[in-house]
Amino acid sequence: MTNTLEYSPPQSRSGSRRAMLPAQLGPLIGLLLVTGFFAALRHKTFASASNLQVMLTQTAVVGAAALGMTLIIISGGIDLSVGSCIALTCVVVAKLLEIGAAPIVAVALGMAAGCLAGMLIGVIVTQIRLAPFIVTLGTWGAFRSLAKGFADESTITPDPTWINDLLTRPGEGHRWMLVPPGVWVVIILAVVMMAVLRYTRFGRHVFAIGSNEQTARLCGVGVGRTKIMVYAIGGLFAGVAGVLQYSYLGQGDPTTAAGYELDIIAAVVIGGASLSGGQGTILGTLVGAMLMTVVANGCSKLGMRNWVQEGVTGVIIILAAAIDRMRPSSR
Amino acid sequence: MTDSPTIPPRLRMQDIRKRFGATAALDGVDIEVASGEVLALVGENGAGKSTLMKVLSGAHAADQGSMALDGEPYAPRSPLDARRRGVAMIYQELSLAPHLSVMENILLGMEPTRGPIIDWKRMREKAAAGLAAAGRPDIPLNLPAGRLSIAEQQLVEVARAVAIGSRVLVLDEPTSSLARTDVEHLFALIRRLRAEGLAIVYVSHFLEEVQAVSERFTVLRDGKTVGGGMTAGVPAAQIISMMVGRDVEDLYPRSRREPGEVVLEVNHLAGLNEPQSVSLALRRGEVFGIAGLMGAGRTELLRAIFGLDPVRSGSVRVASYTGPASPARRWNQGVGMVSEDRKAEGLALSMSIAENLALSHLPAIPSPARLDTAAEPWLGRLNVRLRSPRQPVGDLSGGNQQKVAIARLLHHDAQVLLLDEPTRGIDVGSKAEIYRVIDELACSGKAVLLVSSYLPELLGVCDRIAVMCRGTLGPARRVCETDEHRIMAEAIGSAPLPQLHSI
Numbered sequence: 003m004t005n006t007l008e009y010s011p012p013q014s015r016s017g018s019r020r021a022m023l024p025a026q027l028g029p030l031i032g033l034l035l036v037t038g039f040f041a042a043l044r045h046k047t048f049a050s051a052s053n054l055q056v057m058l059t060q061t062a063v064v065g066a067a068a069l070g071m072t073l074i075i076i077s078g079g080i081d082l083s084v085g086s087c088i089a090l091t092c093v094v095v096a097k098l099l100e101i102g103a104a105p106i107v108a109v110a111l112g113m114a115a116g117c118l119a120g121m122l123i124g125v126i127v128t129q130i131r132l133a134p135f136i137v138t139l140g141t142w143g144a145f146r147s148l149a150k151g152f153a154d155e156s157t158i159t160p161d162p163t164w165i166n167d168l169l170t171r172p173g174e175g176h177r178w179m180l181v182p183p184g185v186w187v188v189i190i191l192a193v194v195m196m197a198v199l200r201y202t203r204f205g206r207h208v209f210a211i212g213s214n215e216q217t218a219r220l221c222g223v224g225v226g227r228t229k230i231m232v233y234a235i236g237g238l239f240a241g242v243a244g245v246l247q248y249s250y251l252g253q254g255d256p257t258t259a260a261g262y263e264l265d266i267i268a269a270v271v272i273g274g275a276s277l278s279g280g281q282g283t284i285l286g287t288l289v290g291a292m293l294m295t296v297v298a299n300g301c302s303k304l305g306m307r308n309w310v311q312e313g314v315t316g317v318i319i320i321l322a323a324a325i326d327r328m329r330p331s332s333r
Numbered sequence: 334m335t336d337s338p339t340i341p342p343r344l345r346m347q348d349i350r351k352r353f354g355a356t357a358a359l360d361g362v363d364i365e366v367a368s369g370e371v372l373a374l375v376g377e378n379g380a381g382k383s384t385l386m387k388v389l390s391g392a393h394a395a396d397q398g399s400m401a402l403d404g405e406p407y408a409p410r411s412p413l414d415a416r417r418r419g420v421a422m423i424y425q426e427l428s429l430a431p432h433l434s435v436m437e438n439i440l441l442g443m444e445p446t447r448g449p450i451i452d453w454k455r456m457r458e459k460a461a462a463g464l465a466a467a468g469r470p471d472i473p474l475n476l477p478a479g480r481l482s483i484a485e486q487q488l489v490e491v492a493r494a495v496a497i498g499s500r501v502l503v504l505d506e507p508t509s510s511l512a513r514t515d516v517e518h519l520f521a522l523i524r525r526l527r528a529e530g531l532a533i534v535y536v537s538h539f540l541e542e543v544q545a546v547s548e549r550f551t552v553l554r555d556g557k558t559v560g561g562g563m564t565a566g567v568p569a570a571q572i573i574s575m576m577v578g579r580d581v582e583d584l585y586p587r588s589r590r591e592p593g594e595v596v597l598e599v600n601h602l603a604g605l606n607e608p609q610s611v612s613l614a615l616r617r618g619e620v621f622g623i624a625g626l627m628g629a630g631r632t633e634l635l636r637a638i639f640g641l642d643p644v645r646s647g648s649v650r651v652a653s654y655t656g657p658a659s660p661a662r663r664w665n666q667g668v669g670m671v672s673e674d675r676k677a678e679g680l681a682l683s684m685s686i687a688e689n690l691a692l693s694h695l696p697a698i699p700s701p702a703r704l705d706t707a708a709e710p711w712l713g714r715l716n717v718r719l720r721s722p723r724q725p726v727g728d729l730s731g732g733n734q735q736k737v738a739i740a741r742l743l744h745h746d747a748q749v750l751l752l753d754e755p756t757r758g759i760d761v762g763s764k765a766e767i768y769r770v771i772d773e774l775a776c777s778g779k780a781v782l783l784v785s786s787y788l789p790e791l792l793g794v795c796d797r798i799a800v801m802c803r804g805t806l807g808p809a810r811r812v813c814e815t816d817e818h819r820i821m822a823e824a825i826g827s828a829p830l831p832q833l834h835s836i
Contacts, residue, residue: 202449210441213430221442222413280432
């Protein structure tokens with residue numbers, strides 16, 4: 003007989019609740035340790051204010067998309083096509099600028115394209131009842147091909163606008179911003195998402211669906227509608243990431259962001275989300291995304307070769323998942 | 334009926350019929366429950382209880398027949414629709430979202446909000462009221478539901494049913510995984526809810542419970558209502574004979590048999606926590622029972638013998654073999670085990686019956702036709718009710734699933750059978766068939782080690798019984814030299830709370 007069948011006295015419960023605290027802090031402690039490690043070894047190059055800015059900028063694209071991915075993974079889903087979706091919006095923005103649209107229109111329509119792409123995934127997942135893994139394996143290729151078709155298989159380079167400055171250091175007179183405006187956008191969106199997940203009925207229903215979809219349906223949660231919303235928001239954030247990617251590249255490249263989906267999913271998982279749903283935090287995701295940037299940046303500052311960096315990142319992903327297994331499960 | 338004839342009953346189901354293909358799952362069922370009444374619904378697995386409950390809860394639509402709630406026609410289109418009309422179900426498999434808090438689970442789908450924002454204050458108040466109605470205001474509202482014990486999770490479901498204002502509450506085998514003290518709490522709660530005017534349908538295999546908690550009972554057999562009446566004063570044997578349609582005098586067959594040589598010898602075996610230094614000797618042609626409370630370490634003992642759990646000290650000898658243990662080695666030595674948790678551990682539910690049967694020694698290239706032919710004699714011998722051996726085993730009723738799990742050991746020709754709670758949560762008919770097979774196996778010289786929490790079963794089936802208490806195993810006694818009181822006394826030891834699953 004397992005012990006779960008027995009009455010557990012209240013003392014042991016509060017004990018286990020205390021044990022949850024380090025679990026949420028886990029990725030953050032990891033980030034601090036890794037940062038401290040590199041800072042100790044390369045305090046001049048790594049620990050400088052300018053390098054910190056560089057790292058934040060490097061995290062912005064993956065971080066923005068990972069916010070949406072957190073929502074998708076909490077609901078028990080996955081989106082493998084997020085990299086393709088970033089490329090698609092990046093190209094849409096460039097194309098619109100090239101034909102003379104106002105930058106704000108290009109940004110809005112680019113994000114709308116991402117949102118529509120996500121909504122399409124949500125509709126297929128809920129209406130045709132296919133596994134999100136399969137649906138997004140399909141859209142992974144489809145969105146990429148759409149981006150290539152849109153850009154006529156070449157790179158679009160429109161004239162620079164303010165969009166190109168989203169990820170550059172704030173100029174004279176804007177020093178008070180400390181970090182580029184694109185980074186602020188990601189931070190503000192993260193705060194909004196935290197509030198949505200914690201305080202809105204929609205947010206709690208996303209957790210409920212990921213935790214036990216049948217129960218959610220039985221209790222009258224609009225499972226289909228909620229899931230479509232989840233993927234649409236995921237697409238919207240991929241759109242934000244696409245705009246930032248365009249800003250970073252200064253051009254619409256249909257082959258950009260290939261393989262980003264894995265970095266984005268890894269950020270969410272390092273942040274403590276469970277791929278089987280019901281678990282995950284926005285803060286954890288941001289820390290996960292930052293951790294990967296810090297490792298890559300720190301390794302290069304130490305003069306390590308690229309393959310070493312990739313290996314270290316791989317080890318960290320597995321380590322994070324292993325630590326996650328050790329913490330008290332709510333199952 | 335206690336009500337005057339002018340007041341319609343809370344729930345009436347009349348002449349309900351439902352066919353699946355060629356088989357009639359429900360073939361004219363009538364039940365009635367009044368407000369403030371507990372109706373026990375009994376019947377073997379496959380008698381139609383779960384189909385009837387699915388019709389009631391809106392998961393299936395009946396082909397024929399009518400239902401009425403408080404005199405108004407009731408035809409739910411979905412489980413959600415049924416809940417809105419006030420019919421709540423609590424299934425054996427609890428349906429909570431384990432990651433969400435207790436409070437969120439109680440109010441899932443009906444969260445109080447201001448615009449899109451959840452009103453946590455009102456949520457807290459409503460959830461606390463629900464828990465108070467379920468008799469457990471001390472359960473912390475913020476705790477993730479997955480951290481509660483099974484008994485507490487069940488109460489959270491009751492709190493949910495109360496919070497949505499249910500009129501009819503259906504409890505499907507609610508005690509199958511509860512300790513005895515929790516069962517008593519549950520019964521007290523049922524009486525309180527009844528006093529508040531709920532109509533309660535109580536589905537159970539345990540006739541002792543039916544007698545303890547219900548006013549009336551209805552018996553289903555082969556999709557029909559075959560009997561019923563007031564529970565008080567009706568002997569269990571009479572209900573059983575209605576359920577199976579024949580008299581069950583020898584529910585527990587035990588042929589005369591001579592024990593042979595020792596095939597399994599356990600010497601001072603100790604696991605990481607439990608067992609603590611257990612010794613026993615199991616002979617051919619013998620059924621050896623292990624009694625005890627939940628958490629006494631009986632399952633852990635079987636797992637340690639079978640090589641599933643690490644062993645700290647001690648030894649296990651199977652025939653002449655004394656080396657290290659692993660489940661694969663044990664199977665090769667002719668030892669087979671049936672897990673207490675057939676859904677999580679015992680069976681691969683989505684695989685076919687034939688594949689499950691052959692899983693312990695699947696050929697490198699299994700041909701479905703050969704698997705079917707190999708499986709059929711065993712399925713026949715255990716009387717498994719199935720459409721085809723290629724059907725997923727998860728489609729079968731609990732009793733038939735358990736028979737497949739046992740048939741695997743027969744198919745493997747296991748000489749030593751470790752059976753952990755083989756009859757838990759299954760119907761009387763399937764139980765009788767499993768007892769018959771255990772007897773046949775022992776007569777043909779196999780050795781059976783049987784862990785059970787159900788004392789009549791142990792006393793009826795075993796040759797010798799030993800009692801486990803807090804990780805240690807007491808002396809083995811011949812079944813004629815012991816009785817329920819003695820076993821209970823040994824099982825409780827000096828523990829303050831008796832927690833026997835069922836006596």
